[in-house]
Amino acid sequence: VHTGMQGIRLGVVGCGAVGATFAYTALIRGLAGELVLIDANRNKALGDALDMSHGAPFVPPCRVVAGDYPDLAGCQVVVIAAGVNQQPGETRLDLVRRNAQVIGEVVPSILRHAPDTILLMATNPVDILAYQAYRISGLPVERVVGSGTLLDSARFRYLIGQELNIHPRSIHAYIVGEHGDSEVPIWSGTTVAGTPLGDAPPLGLPRERRAAIFAETRDAAYRIIAAKGATYYAIALALARICEAILNDENTVLTVSTLVPRYGVYMGVPCVVGRHGARGPLPLALTEDEIQALDRSAAVLQQTLAELGL
Ligand SMILES: NC(=O)c1ccc[n+]([C@@H]2O[C@H](COP(=O)([O-])OP(=O)(O)OC[C@H]3O[C@@H](n4cnc5c(N)ncnc54)[C@H](O)[C@@H]3O)[C@@H](O)[C@H]2O)c1
Secondary structure: OOOOOOOEEEHHHHHHHHHHHHHHHHHHHHOOOOEEEEEEEEEHHHHHHHHHHHHHHOOOEEEEEEHHHHHHOOOOEEEEEOOOOOOOOOOOOHHHHHHHHHHHHHHHHHHHHHHEEEEEEEEOHHHHHHHHHHHHHHOOOEEEEEEHHHHHHHHHHHHHHHHHHHOOOHHHOOOOOOOOOEEOOOOOOOOOOOEEOOOOOOOOOEEEEHHHHHHHHHHHHHHHHHHHHHHHHHHHHHHHHHHHHHHOOOOOOEEEEEEEOOOEEEEEEEEEEOOOOOOOOOOOOOHHHHHEEEEHHHHHHHHHHOOOOO
16 A cells, blocks of 8 residues: 555645646545645535545545645645636736736735645746746745646657657657747757757658647647647646655656746746755756747746736
8 A cells, every 4th residue: 555645735726627637646646645625616626525535445545625725734735726717809918917816816825824835836827927926925936836848848758759659758858938839849959868869760850840740739738728628637747747756855857937047037947856846947058049939938928027017
């Protein structure tokens, strides 16, 4: 019987598609001895807690409860996936403002009861809202982490792996920058067994295939949302991976969102993730074109932060 995670408490604030799927993933993977689910819609959290609890005979020991902010006391990590959905006719900035208001409410409520926790932001636009959470929380920067481009990097590795017929685990490839339209693929640093990709098989990808793979990576969410309204499985796995790295003090390198001093914004960059949270960014070896693309991505985030007065 797996008992290693007794004493580990994970909180989830915002138990919608993303939050609930994350909780379910954490349950199956035995990441915590206790999962605390909080949602503005209390019945949703209650229903999810009951539904997951009934799976107890089939998973490692874990108490799943619907709660309120005081129940977050002692949580090592709190995942924030609370937010409102974009309505037809709304601009992106409208969504930013509405979700910034939600984050402005939930972060102080979390910290009132769990001052030692690590905040893991999933709500979009994740880089902007992780930065906002960092600013209003007063926490050390390591302890406010956004899911960043970890999901995008996973999509990228999956697609490259499909093309080369090599498992994504063995593809070392990174998407950095904004989790969004301006994100940047680091083709120059993409390697298999330490060898950079060339133009010909077995480790080759011609220029037009690269463009298609990156476009599919960047636009994946649009495609999935058009097909079924939301994305939640892969982001839940990505969030679970970040939690696992924190809880096991792994010091694993993951492309999460952190403050990049050069730009003064949060964005997805390789960081060392362990019990301290996320320490980064690690230095990036980039081509001139990649640096320019990252500058442009930072500019998009800087402008949005300025419009929000952050
Ligand atoms: N970071 C990523 O890579 C990534 C991937 C997918 C989705 N997301 C984002 O995650 C967020 C959630 O998406 P979803 O599909 O789960 O949405 P959803 O509508 O299914 O769930 C959002 C939940 O938040 C709750 N909520 C709203 N305001 C709240 C508040 N003040 N306090 C507590 N709970 C509150 C709602 O009741 C709802 O249950 C969105 O912003 C989405 O864009 C991020």
